[in-house]
Amino acid sequence: MLSYIVRRILQAIPSLIGISIITFILLHIVPGNPVRILLGQHYTPQRAAALAQSLGLNKPLYMQYLIWLWNILHGNLGYSYNYTEPVTYLIGHALPNTLSLVLIATIFAQLFAMLIGTVQAYFENTIADHIITVLNYFFYSMPSFWLGILMVMFFSIQLHWFPSGGVVNPQDPNPGFWDWLHHLILPAATLTLVTLAGYSRYMRSSVRETLLMDYVRTARAKGLRESQVLWRHVLRNSILPQITLFGLSFPALFAGALFIEEIFNYPGMGLLYWNAVGTLDYPVLLGVTMFLGALTIIGNLLADILYSLVDPRISLESMS
Amino acid sequence: MTARLGVPAARKKGGKGVVTETQVANSAGEPRVQATKWRTWKRFWRYPLSSIGVIGMVLLFAFCFVGPLLYHVSPTQGDFTALLQPPSAKHPLGTDDAGHDVLARMMVGGQASLEVGFLSALVAMAFGTLYGMVSALAGGWVDIVLMRIVDILLSIPSIFILLFLNATFKPNVGLMIFVLAATSWLGVSRIVRGEVLKIKNETYVEAALLAGVRTWRLMTKYLVPNFIGTVLVTTTFAVADSILSIAGLSFLGLGLPPPAPNWGADLSAAMNYIFQNAWWLIYPPGILILCSQLFVNFIGDGLRHALETRTD
Numbered sequence: 001m002l003s004y005i006v007r008r009i010l011q012a013i014p015s016l017i018g019i020s021i022i023t024f025i026l027l028h029i030v031p032g033n034p035v036r037i038l039l040g041q042h043y044t045p046q047r048a049a050a051l052a053q054s055l056g057l058n059k060p061l062y063m064q065y066l067i068w069l070w071n072i073l074h075g076n077l078g079y080s081y082n083y084t085e086p087v088t089y090l091i092g093h094a095l096p097n098t099l100s101l102v103l104i105a106t107i108f109a110q111l112f113a114m115l116i117g118t119v120q121a122y123f124e125n126t127i128a129d130h131i132i133t134v135l136n137y138f139f140y141s142m143p144s145f146w147l148g149i150l151m152v153m154f155f156s157i158q159l160h161w162f163p164s165g166g167v168v169n170p171q172d173p174n175p176g177f178w179d180w181l182h183h184l185i186l187p188a189a190t191l192t193l194v195t196l197a198g199y200s201r202y203m204r205s206s207v208r209e210t211l212l213m214d215y216v217r218t219a220r221a222k223g224l225r226e227s228q229v230l231w232r233h234v235l236r237n238s239i240l241p242q243i244t245l246f247g248l249s250f251p252a253l254f255a256g257a258l259f260i261e262e263i264f265n266y267p268g269m270g271l272l273y274w275n276a277v278g279t280l281d282y283p284v285l286l287g288v289t290m291f292l293g294a295l296t297i298i299g300n301l302l303a304d305i306l307y308s309l310v311d312p313r314i315s316l317e318s319m320s
Numbered sequence: 321m322t323a324r325l326g327v328p329a330a331r332k333k334g335g336k337g338v339v340t341e342t343q344v345a346n347s348a349g350e351p352r353v354q355a356t357k358w359r360t361w362k363r364f365w366r367y368p369l370s371s372i373g374v375i376g377m378v379l380l381f382a383f384c385f386v387g388p389l390l391y392h393v394s395p396t397q398g399d400f401t402a403l404l405q406p407p408s409a410k411h412p413l414g415t416d417d418a419g420h421d422v423l424a425r426m427m428v429g430g431q432a433s434l435e436v437g438f439l440s441a442l443v444a445m446a447f448g449t450l451y452g453m454v455s456a457l458a459g460g461w462v463d464i465v466l467m468r469i470v471d472i473l474l475s476i477p478s479i480f481i482l483l484f485l486n487a488t489f490k491p492n493v494g495l496m497i498f499v500l501a502a503t504s505w506l507g508v509s510r511i512v513r514g515e516v517l518k519i520k521n522e523t524y525v526e527a528a529l530l531a532g533v534r535t536w537r538l539m540t541k542y543l544v545p546n547f548i549g550t551v552l553v554t555t556t557f558a559v560a561d562s563i564l565s566i567a568g569l570s571f572l573g574l575g576l577p578p579p580a581p582n583w584g585a586d587l588s589a590a591m592n593y594i595f596q597n598a599w600w601l602i603y604p605p606g607i608l609i610l611c612s613q614l615f616v617n618f619i620g621d622g623l624r625h626a627l628e629t630r631t632d
Binding site for chain 2: 014015018019022026029030031137138140141142143145146149150152153157250251252254255258259262263273274277278280285288289292293296297300
């Protein structure tokens with residue numbers, strides 16, 4: 001078990017290095033001098049010389065990459081020239097917001113997907129199954145940004161139930177937990193709905209396949225109540241592909257979060273990135289790209305480890 | 321894989337040492353072309369959503385490409401006497417804030433989306449297939465390295481790369497196709513590699529290699545026809561993704577350069593008027609994007625049901 005985890009972590013390291021290489025390449029495909037690119041309108045000859053010195057631009061390319069990597073590992077992602085703050089500071093403020101949005105959305109999406117997928121599989125080919133399938137297609141095909149706009153139109157403008165933007169009420173001097181939650185509900189609900197539609201299809205086919213398995217038949221033959229069969233055998237085996245899917249869906253989740261943060265003006269990584277795109281704030285762009293890539297790889301790693309903890313077959317295979 | 325002068329025996333029959341679709345060849349590698357293709361075609365149409373998807377896409381294409389020929393209103397010339405009007409007899413879907421007719425904008429707006437969507441998916445399919453085949457056939461270190469590159473690129477959410485590239489290079493239609501294909505080919509390559517790894521060890525491939533088939537011929541005549549079904553399904557879903565990406569990028573202001581109308585850009589502009597309840601600006605682009613996704617997904621699911629036959 002432990003050897004599997006260690007091996008998996010070691011496998012992740014080249015991927016993380018790969019991400020840094022990709023970001024380095026991105027910096028260099030932008031037309032123009034990297035120093036000019038990273039300084040933007042704060043360009044002065046002195047600053048340019050200092051930056052060139054610290055980036056080692058007079059050295060061969062592989063040395064530049066190593067200096068770049070060294071900087072990253074020391075937490076130096078550069079300075080945003082839009083905000084004149086270190087990129088790490090900006091990411092540090094934006095990340096908790098995005099993480100809360102993404103984590104809440106994915107947890108609820110998983111839970112609801114398990115529920116809906118199981119219901120669909122148990123009531124296969126009934127009216128309920130068909131209706132849910134239609135709704136599923138509908139939300140699966142719905143563009144997340146349009147859904148966000150519709151949610152704002154309906155829940156915020158017409159019903160005045162929820163605010164239409166921001167993370168806390170800017171006029172409130174002491175925003176508390178409930179205010180934060182109040183602001184989070186609409187964005188999270190939107191992200192949950194679009195993610196849920198994708199997950200529940202997989203859950204449905206997974207539960208369907210599990211229900212055909214011999215061990216389910218055995219469990220029923222033993223005389224277990226259906227609820228016991230469901231809980232002890234069906235669900236535990238059906239969620240395994242879900243865990244892998246969860247790991248693989250991180251990029252899509254962050255992408256969805258970008259649109260939603262833009263619509264709801266929610267100050268997370270997505271909005272940070274989009275604002276940086278508008279002004280071509282390259283240090284922020286590269287820093288966020290690198291960070292999200294690393295986050296995805298770590299997320300996949302955690303999902304794999306979780307999978308190995310849940311499925312004893314994985315660690316047994318690796319031991320043999 | 322030697323390139324020798326020998327001609328595989330199957331060729332002498334004038335046909336095809338080819339086995340199509342996912343039906344496994346019998347051990348002599350004899351073709352059962354007609355039967356399996358026809359059966360797959362029939363299975364596709366028997367799935368109810370497939371027909372809806374195909375008809376829907378045809379209608380959508382007609383709306384976008386034939387529509388402007390019949391509805392002679394300019395989407396880019398504003399009528400300044402009728403700004404932000406709800407639907408009326410003169411403007412069936414109303415006008416936007418610069419007096420453009422919304423219906424005309426919807427029609428022309430779809431052209432670029434559909435074009436770029438389909439073409440970028442095709443380019444991605446071609447490149448991804450080649451990459452996956454080469455990786456699987458080469459094996460060993462080459463395979464590991466090539467697939468690692470794919471994994472790493474997949475870790476970065478594509479929208480971020482797309483935004484970066486679009487902001488830096490401000491692409492036109494051609495470059496946009498390339499940029500979108502650059503983020504879609506990854507999934508295809510993984511799937512192709514998996515399929516080729518499965519096929520690589522089949523008897524008929526071994527026989528072909530013993531007969532001295534050249535690499536290119538091996539790829540096109542023996543490998544591709546056997547996984548083309550799965551790739552086609554993936555490509556169909558890639559079309560949906562591309563159309564959504566273009567709409568999303570335009571929504572964020574980084575799609576094709578103006579004044580070309582685009583569903584996403586129109587939706588973004590409509591956001592300024594939600595407080596005025598300008599529903600005719602908000603629903604049409606969204607519904608059109610939704611429909612494009614829905615129909616392509618129907619077709620993709622239909623293809624998947626038709627091609628993934630299991631003998632159990």
